[in-house]
Amino acid sequence: MSASTSSSIGYGPRHRILFDGDEHKYELWEVKFLGFMKIRGLDAVLKNIPIDEESDDTAEIDEGKNEEVYAELVQVLDDTSLSLIIRDAENNGRSAIRILR
Structure with missing residues (x-):
């Protein structure tokens, strides 16, 4: 593989998102x-996200997967959005x- 070819580490096409x-x-x-x-199997965490934090029922989501979604998200955001x-x-x-929306 040449130096100009981008190498994939197997996690998907982040450059496009x-x-x-x-x-x-x-x-x-x-x-x-x-x-x-969805491809990563983490879409269940992001289904039916309420607009306000008070009505958020996080007891039904997998906290480990919720943290994985965050880890994926921070890799594809610009500095201002990040x-x-x-902190919040x-x-x-x-x-x-929810905050980004």
């Missing part, structure tokens, strides 16, 4: 991200997506 921070493109980006989470979730949703993929 990078969010650039443009709020007008968020909805399309979210669809791509949710598709990627700064929105870094640390290791919580559901909360992070």
